[in-house]
Structure formats: C-alpha cells, structure tokens
Amino acid sequence: MELLKLIGVLIVIIGFVLKKDTIATVVIAGVVTGLVARMPIIEILNTLGSSFITQRTATLFVLTLPIIGISERYGLKDKAVDFIKKAKAATSGRIISLYLAIRALAAAFSLRLGGHPQFVRPLINPMAQAAYVAKHGPADEKTEDMIKGFSAAGENFGNFFAQNVFMGASGTLLIVSTLNGQGYDVNALQIAMMSIPVAVIAVLVGFGHNVLLDRTLAKSAIKGGE
Amino acid sequence: MTTNVAIAEFFYCIIALIFLLVGVKALRDKDHPKRISTALFWFILAFTFSIGPYLPAWITGVCVLAIAALTAANRVVQSKSDVPTEEQSRSHADKIGYKIFIPALTLAFVAVLAATFLPFGANNAIGISAAVALAVTYALTKAPAKSAVVDGTRLMDNVGPVGILPQLLAALGALFTAAGVGTVIAKGVSVLIPEGSRLIAVAVYCVGMALFTIIMGNGFAAFSVITVGIGIPFLIMQGANPVVVGALGLTAGYCGTLLTPMAANFNIMPAALLETKNKYVIIQSQARVALVMLGLHIILMYILAF
Structure with a gap:
C-alpha cells in the first residue's frame, strides 16, 4: 500500500485545519509515518531525535531575541511611530504605501513591529481614514471597510514578503535546514540574498495596488457626492 | 569536533540557556497555574539543545515526544514577564532617539559581513x-x-512553543523522505507535469505551495511537504538551483496565506481588531495582489532557477 505512506501528510493537513496543537500534530504525523513504513519504534525515535538535533539550525533566531527585546524597552516601537507620524502623505493610498515600505524594511532588518495591534489599528488606519475625510468628506461604511482592509493588507504584504531577507529569520532558517536535511548544501546568506527580488517586487506591486485604491476612492466619492 | 562545529554547539548552548531561564521564570511565577509543566517543557528543550548531541539519538526522540505531549495537553502557558510600560519606553525613546534602530541594523549587517568574510559559516554568522x-x-x-x-x-x-515549529517541520521533512513519502507524492504529481517541461513544473510547485498553505493556513508546514514531494524531484533534481527553489518556494506559499481565513491571526483577527463590518474584507483587499505575486513567483523562479 504505497498510498498509506501519505497518512502523515493527511495528519498534518487535518491537524492544521482543525487548529489542533501544531507541535503535537507534526510529531504525531512523523511517528505515524514511521509506523506505516514499518520502521521499528527504536528506529523511529532515533530518526526523530537525530533529525531534531541536526535541524536545530532552524531555531537560531532565538539568539536575536535579547537584542530586539532590549531595543523595544528602550523605545524601538515609539521611534517607529514617531517616524510614521511625521509623514505628510495626502491620500489614504500613499499613507498605506509609506507604511508598507517601512514595514518591509523593518522585516528585512529583523525588527518585530508587532503589526496589526501596534501599528495598523492605532496609527495607520486612523491616518488613512483621516486622509480620506480631509479630501472627500465623511466616509460611508463600505469605504471605511475598504480603507481598513487595505491598511491591514499593507502590513501583511510588507511582513510576509520581506522577512526572509534577514538571515536569522525563522522562515529563512526553515528553508536552509529543510534543504540541508535533504542533502543540499545551501546557507542562510544565499537564501536571504535570493529573497531580495521578491521583497522589492512585493513593495512595488503593493504601491500599484494602493494607487488603484486612491482612484477607486476618488471615483466613489464623486458618485456619492452627486 | 571541528572549530565551526564547536562554535555552533556553543551557540546552541546559549539558546539552551535562554530556554532554561524561561523555565526558571515560570517556576518563580507563584500565581502561574501550570508552572511545573511549563518549566518542564523549557527544561527538556534546553536539555536536547545542549546535551542532546552527545547522547544516543533515541533519548532526544523521547524528549520530542514529551514536549509534544505537554503542548498537546495544553500544559505550557506563558508566565509573568517584566513588560516595559508605555511611559518607560517613551521616556527612553525621547532620550535615545532614532539611534535605537542601530542594534537591529547591526544584527542584519554583521550577519551578512560575518557570513561573507569570516571562515565560520553562515549559521555561526547569525550567532556572531x-x-x-x-x-x-x-x-x-x-x-x-x-x-x-x-x-x-x-x-x-x-513566541512560545510555536518557536520550535520550523525545526520540527524540517525534521518531519527528513522523516518523510526517509519513509519514501516524497516518492509517492512525486508519482501522483508526475501525471500533471509533461516530461521535461520546466515551466509547468515551476508552476505546479508554486501553485501547490499556495494551495497547501490555503488549506492548512501555515506556509511553513506546506513548505516541508511540497518541497519534498514536488520541489526536489521535479525541479532541483532536474537541475534547478536549490537556493532559488527554496527561497521563492516559501514566499510562493505566503501568496496562499494572503488568501485564506485559516491564517486567522493575519486575516481574520485583525479584521476584528479594526472592527470591520465585513470580516473577510482583508482577504478581499489582498486577493488581487496575492494572485499577481503568485504569477510573478512562477516567472521569477523559471528565469532564476535554470
């Protein structure tokens, strides 16, 4: 039964979809895969243990936590907020674009800005909403929702596509240790460098997307006004 | 032990020390309802990182089962931390100013410099x-x-126990390969990919990564499965550069993250936080960019990998 070997993949899917504990899901998937492949228990434990030891690379990001932690205590986030507040962007789209650029840079330099709760809700969304009101007058519910959606999207674009540019990011280290585990000799510097094109492209695509937002907002404001 | 391995083991011991201290913090938190089991989780982890390599591998295997059992039973919970107050970080920020960005910049730049110019390897460069x-x-x-x-x-x-998820997933990928899971997936997928068609292979890998991420809500988990099952047999073994396949593969998965309510902490919880009327408005705002980015990933991987 070849297909039976896929049971581990199935367990991973079900575990994640049902939001079961991720660590336990992954470990169970591994053990069951071993059992189905008729590996003896001791052999499964040996494989699990030795691959866990060799894949410690993926957890090297822990070494950067004390630095980021102290920087936070000494005003890292406060200064990021100061910087964004100084911006004089005239439209909602431009404010979100500015934040996208800053968020991407921050992710590339390992800064953990804390995204939605610490920047989007208290800062970016209110600024983008205010820019709309200043230009077009009061916003209806649908417009408000659209600006909220784009504000949050800016955070996700910058965070997702730029984070692997940092050598010590957990995604970068996952790629390295997965490929090393399969016998391919790649390192974190190579992966980080190869992640730069996508980071730059994502920021540019996001800019374009926000330009479209401004156009849509201007159009619907005219329609709403008439 | 070579010098580089010795340096690496030194850094793993530092990580073990951090784990140990998180455990001690839990033990000291008298009001913590699950302090013993929480501390135990971090102590076991510290043990595997520091002493694990010198013991028979099955002992670490048992440790992995133990930490999985602890998290499965929901026995690992954050303990009380000394969190900086707003006034505290504000007054420091006013004194130090924008110089507070220097440590993070140092972290990124020194890692690149050390990896490029020092003989200790890219992994040790992160520690340095x-x-x-x-x-x-x-x-x-x-x-x-x-x-x-x-x-x-x-x-x-x-960060919590989830911090070791990448490590466990990489280990799972290795186990899948040992058990021949990759071969089975590859056989199924080979129906989709005509012999020698690199572009279609790239497209199947990137779209597969995004689809798996949409289903599971987690790009990391998709990465280990799809890379072992599709990326290695159909791309890397056909001559694609593994660096390109790996780096673009994970971010292709993130295009899926932008599209799925399964990734609740990025797409659903923030909508609640922003008090939107439509709880899917973030996903809707992201959909066009996600699809454009996925298309660009396919083109970029095709150009850069071969």
Whole structure:
C-alpha cells in the first residue's frame, strides 16, 4: 500500500485545519509515518531525535531575541511611530504605501513591529481614514471597510514578503535546514540574498495596488457626492 | 569536533540557556497555574539543545515526544514577564532617539559581513552578529546587565512553543523522505507535469505551495511537504538551483496565506481588531495582489532557477 505512506501528510493537513496543537500534530504525523513504513519504534525515535538535533539550525533566531527585546524597552516601537507620524502623505493610498515600505524594511532588518495591534489599528488606519475625510468628506461604511482592509493588507504584504531577507529569520532558517536535511548544501546568506527580488517586487506591486485604491476612492466619492 | 562545529554547539548552548531561564521564570511565577509543566517543557528543550548531541539519538526522540505531549495537553502557558510600560519606553525613546534602530541594523549587517568574510559559516554568522549587536545594544542603552535575560526570556516566552515549529517541520521533512513519502507524492504529481517541461513544473510547485498553505493556513508546514514531494524531484533534481527553489518556494506559499481565513491571526483577527463590518474584507483587499505575486513567483523562479 504505497498510498498509506501519505497518512502523515493527511495528519498534518487535518491537524492544521482543525487548529489542533501544531507541535503535537507534526510529531504525531512523523511517528505515524514511521509506523506505516514499518520502521521499528527504536528506529523511529532515533530518526526523530537525530533529525531534531541536526535541524536545530532552524531555531537560531532565538539568539536575536535579547537584542530586539532590549531595543523595544528602550523605545524601538515609539521611534517607529514617531517616524510614521511625521509623514505628510495626502491620500489614504500613499499613507498605506509609506507604511508598507517601512514595514518591509523593518522585516528585512529583523525588527518585530508587532503589526496589526501596534501599528495598523492605532496609527495607520486612523491616518488613512483621516486622509480620506480631509479630501472627500465623511466616509460611508463600505469605504471605511475598504480603507481598513487595505491598511491591514499593507502590513501583511510588507511582513510576509520581506522577512526572509534577514538571515536569522525563522522562515529563512526553515528553508536552509529543510534543504540541508535533504542533502543540499545551501546557507542562510544565499537564501536571504535570493529573497531580495521578491521583497522589492512585493513593495512595488503593493504601491500599484494602493494607487488603484486612491482612484477607486476618488471615483466613489464623486458618485456619492452627486 | 571541528572549530565551526564547536562554535555552533556553543551557540546552541546559549539558546539552551535562554530556554532554561524561561523555565526558571515560570517556576518563580507563584500565581502561574501550570508552572511545573511549563518549566518542564523549557527544561527538556534546553536539555536536547545542549546535551542532546552527545547522547544516543533515541533519548532526544523521547524528549520530542514529551514536549509534544505537554503542548498537546495544553500544559505550557506563558508566565509573568517584566513588560516595559508605555511611559518607560517613551521616556527612553525621547532620550535615545532614532539611534535605537542601530542594534537591529547591526544584527542584519554583521550577519551578512560575518557570513561573507569570516571562515565560520553562515549559521555561526547569525550567532556572531547577535553577540556584536548585544554589545552595541548595551553600549547604546546603558541598560542594566540583567536586561538581556529579562527581555530575552520575555520575548521567547511570547513566541512560545510555536518557536520550535520550523525545526520540527524540517525534521518531519527528513522523516518523510526517509519513509519514501516524497516518492509517492512525486508519482501522483508526475501525471500533471509533461516530461521535461520546466515551466509547468515551476508552476505546479508554486501553485501547490499556495494551495497547501490555503488549506492548512501555515506556509511553513506546506513548505516541508511540497518541497519534498514536488520541489526536489521535479525541479532541483532536474537541475534547478536549490537556493532559488527554496527561497521563492516559501514566499510562493505566503501568496496562499494572503488568501485564506485559516491564517486567522493575519486575516481574520485583525479584521476584528479594526472592527470591520465585513470580516473577510482583508482577504478581499489582498486577493488581487496575492494572485499577481503568485504569477510573478512562477516567472521569477523559471528565469532564476535554470
């Protein structure tokens, strides 16, 4: 039964979809895969243990936590907020674009800005909403929702596509240790460098997307006004 | 043991020390309802990172089962941390100013420099950059000596057990390969990919990554499965550059993250936080960009990998 070997993949899917504990899901998937492949228990434990030891690379990001932690205590986030507040962007789209650029840079330099709760809700969304009101007058519910959606999207674009540019990011280290585990000799510097094109492209695509937002907002404001 | 391995083991011991201190923090938290089991989780982890390599591998295997059992039973919970107050970080920020970005910049730049110019390898470069950046941080902030412990354990506890997920997934990928899971997936997928068609292979890999991420809500988990099943047999073994396949593969998965309510902490919880009327408005705002980015990933991987 070849297909039976896929049971581990199935367990991973079900575990994640049902939001079961991720660590336990992954470990169970591994053990069951071993059992189905008729590996003896001791052999499964040996494989699990030795691959866990060799894949410690993926957890090297822990070494950067004390630095980021102290920087936070000494005003890292406060200064990021100061910087964004100084911006004089005239439209909602431009404010979100500015934040996208800053968020991407921050992710590339390992800064953990804390995204939605610490920047989007208290800062970016209110600024983008205010820019709309200043230009077009009061916003209806649908417009408000659209600006909220784009504000949050800016955070996700910058965070997702730029984070692997940092050598010590957990995604970068996952790629390295997965490929090393399969016998391919790649390192974190190579992966980080190869992640730069996508980071730059994502920021540019996001800019374009926000330009479209401004156009849509201007159009619907005219329609709403008439 | 070569010098580079010895340096690596030294850094793993530092990580073990951080784990140990997170455990101690839990033990000291008298009001913590699950302090013993939480501490046990971090102590076992510290044990595997420091002493694990010198013992028979099955012992670490048993440790992995133990930490999985602890998290499955929901026995690992954050303990009380010394969280900086708003006034505290504000007054420091006003004193130090934009220089507070220097430690993080040091971390990134020194890692690249050390990996490029020092003979200790790219993995050790991360540890070296952390050491340099920590010295810079202390010089800049004049923080008390205990800060590295207080703030390091605070963030580690904040990340929580999920922090070791990438490591476990990479280990799972290795186990899948050993058990021949990749071969089975590859056989199924080979129906989709005509012999020698690199572009279609790239497209199947990138779209597969995004689809798996949409289903599971987690790009990391998709990465280990799809890379073992599709990326290696149909791309890397056909001559594609593994660096390109790996780096673009994970971000292709993130295009899926933008599209799925399964990734609740990025797409659904923030909508609640922003009090939107439509709870899917973030996904809707992201959909066009996600699809464009996925298309660009396919083109970019095709150009760069071969």
